[in-house]
Amino acid sequence: MQSQIEIHTEPLNIQACIAWVMSPESGGIDIFIGTVRNATKGKPVVKLEFEAYNQMAVNEINKILKQAFERWPLQKALVHHRTGTLHVGEIPVIIAVSAAHRDAAFEACRYIIDTLKQTVPIWKKEFFEDGEVWVAAHP
Amino acid sequence: MEITVLAFGIAKDIFGGQLITVELGDSTATTADLKVSLEARYPKLKQLASYMVAVNNEYAEDGGVITELDEVAIIPPVSGG
Numbered sequence: 001m002q003s004q005i006e007i008h009t010e011p012l013n014i015q016a017c018i019a020w021v022m023s024p025e026s027g028g029i030d031i032f033i034g035t036v037r038n039a040t041k042g043k044p045v046v047k048l049e050f051e052a053y054n055q056m057a058v059n060e061i062n063k064i065l066k067q068a069f070e071r072w073p074l075q076k077a078l079v080h081h082r083t084g085t086l087h088v089g090e091i092p093v094i095i096a097v098s099a100a101h102r103d104a105a106f107e108a109c110r111y112i113i114d115t116l117k118q119t120v121p122i123w124k125k126e127f128f129e130d131g132e133v134w135v136a137a138h139p
Numbered sequence: 140m141e142i143t144v145l146a147f148g149i150a151k152d153i154f155g156g157q158l159i160t161v162e163l164g165d166s167t168a169t170t171a172d173l174k175v176s177l178e179a180r181y182p183k184l185k186q187l188a189s190y191m192v193a194v195n196n197e198y199a200e201d202g203g204v205i206t207e208l209d210e211v212a213i214i215p216p217v218s219g220g
Contacts, residue, residue: 034220050219053147053212056196057219081219093220113220121193121212122219123148134149135218139188 001069002076005061007052009084017096021076026098030105032113034093036086046127050083050092053121057081060120064112068097071111072104079112081122092124140166142173142205145212150190153183154213163205170194171201173211190215 004020014033021029036048061079068077075098082092095112099105116122124135142161146154161176170192178184191214192199198214205211 051147052219053145053193053196053214056193056212059196117217117220119217120219121147121214121217123215124218125148134152134215136216137149137187137218 001066003062003065003069004076004078004080005058005065006080007054007057008080008082010082012080012082012091012094014091014094017078017080017094021078021096021098023075023098025100026075027100028102028105029096029098030102030109031097032093032095032109033091034113036088036090036092038088040126040128043128045088046129047088048086048092048127049125050081050086051123051125052081052083056121061116064115064119067115068108068112072099072108073101074099074104074108077108077112079116081116081120083122140164140168140207142168142207142209142211144173144177145210147212148215148218149187150184150213150215153181166206168205169201170199170203170205173205174201177213184213188216 065077078096080094097105097109144159193212193214194209
């Protein structure tokens with residue numbers, strides 16, 4: 001399995017992620033780029049703060065990528081996640097997947113981001129004009 | 140025995156810091172014992188949608204044994220991506 005997992009405090013580099021997953025055997029690349037939205041349920045968002053349990057986050061992402069490689073014929077898969085303060089339009093996460101055929105790349109990319117959101121120990125706090133909240137903390 | 144517990148996200152706010160120590164009595168404590176002890180000391184934990192205990196960077200079962208040598212962390216609901 002050819003994979004790359006990184007957690008950065010600096011801005012993520014889309015071009016470098018695409019370049020890393022490219023390979024002569026691939027017929028396509030699928031990429032998911034998460035971006036900071038300017039509002040949650042109609043309420044303007046000022047900024048987000050991301051925090052990670054770094055070593056465990058890398059381990060959990062690695063498990064997800066292993067599952068993806070078992071389920072789909074992939075060439076390469078990459079996950080880069082950002083921590084720290086991010087403003088509207090900035091990029092907290094990039095998932096990039098290459099495969100010989102597009103179905104595998106599309107499905108694996110979707111699986112990786114969906115599962116990451118459920119299992120990987122990374123947290124975001126939303127800052128509004130009148131307060132702040134850890135996302136998903138309370139029912 | 141005394142367990143050092145790492146906290147992240149809202150758990151860090153509830154504990155008032157990234158690291159706390161918890162006294163768990165004997166040497167065969169489980170993650171369930173830890174949860175009982177933490178919830179008595181920090182009732183706000185019970186208001187969370189859920190939370191998990193991680194031992195040595197892996198999600199732990201409720202009956203999982205913890206020792207003083209383990210890296211123990213409280214994992215509130217995740218929200219990455």
